[in-house]
Amino acid sequence: MKPILYNKFRSIKSYNSRIRFLVFHYTAGNFSNSLSTLTGPNVSAHYLIPDMTDQSYLEAGYREQEVFNLVDEQHRAWHAGVSAWGSRTSLNDTAIGVEIVNLASFKDGVFTFPPYHPAQIEAIETLALNILGRYPDIAPTQVLGHSDISIGRKSDPGPRFPWHALYLKGVGAWFDETTQQTFQDQYTQTAMPERAELLRLFKTYGYDVCGAVNDQGFTQLVRAFQLHFRPERYDGVMDVQTAANLAALVSKYFA
Structure with a gap:
């Protein structure tokens, strides 16, 4: 058999990407615990954005804001769980998941939502714009939080997430x-x-x-x-x- 011709003829219109959604989460844990969870057997995400003031992050030898790619975008990461948006369910199949290190917590019936570090917000913006530029099928209304797609189960990325500020930079939706x-x-x-x-x-x-x-x-x-x-x-x-x-x-x- 002759070698397969991978590049002789290429379809350029009659296909599209499986990616339809960009979903943001908080980890509710420090960098060390988040990394352990997201590289373990049960949960994963495509990206992890640490908090550069997190002691466990500093102890790991980092001093500047990084963004870690944990799962290739072409693979399905396990971040959305039971989820739905529009006509689609099980959004792991069609979403890129971004986890952000944040110590949000729920104790004695009360949620605590710490602010995101400014360097994290800058990293979120840069990453999101990069992803949206490469996946034009992600409409503004399909840039979501875990709480949007898993109602009653999740609260991330929480009320301190800068949705409106990101919208002004071209990420996501907002009303006039x-x-x-x-x-x-x-x-x-x-x-x-x-x-x-x-x-x-x-x-x-x-x-x-x-x-x-x-x-x-x-x-x-x-x-x-x-x-x-x-x-x-x-x-x-x-x-x-x-x-x-x-x-x-x-x-x-x-x-």
């Missing part, structure tokens, strides 16, 4: 302030949409609403949205501002 204000004025003067309409808006944007059949599930859905798009308050209570943020996003990206 003018449109948001129009909806907020409308809802204040009349009334917020009924729950059925809110669920339709959530589903249109991409959220999995299957678990929101009761009050608890709806609260978890609202909280997941607020962690991303209303981080100053994420109690899961649907109010005029949250509803207006949601409506403005749908108006912008799914008109």
Whole structure:
């Protein structure tokens, strides 16, 4: 048999990449523990962004901000778990996962969300723009947090994650302030949409609403949205501002 001709003829239009999503996480542990977990038998991610002030990072011999590629992008990393967005489930199959070292914690029913180091934020921006430039099928509404795709199970990357600042640099989605204000004025003067309409808006944007059949599930859905798009308050209570943020996003990206 003659050698396979790998480069003689190449399809340049009739194919695409499996990558559709970029998902951010926090590790809820220091660098040493995060690295051990993410290179172990149960959990992995494509990238790990350490905190350069983490003592275990310094003890490992690092002094500057690094980004570690733990799994090749063409392989499936195990970071999303049970997950859904839009018409897709099991997002490990179609997502690049980025873990960020952050000591977020949950104790006695209370979440603690430490801020991200400025050098981490710069690394997140650089990495995200690089990935988005190479995978044009990742739409702005498909740059997500773990909490967006695993409602009620996850809270990462948390309310301290700089979603709006990243949007201003070209990473991810955000609503237009003018449109948001129009909806907020409308809802204040009349009334917020009924729950059925809110669920339709959530589903249109991409959220999995299957678990929101009761009050608890709806609260978890609202909280997941607020962690991303209303981080100053994420109690899961649907109010005029949250509803207006949601409506403005749908108006912008799914008109």
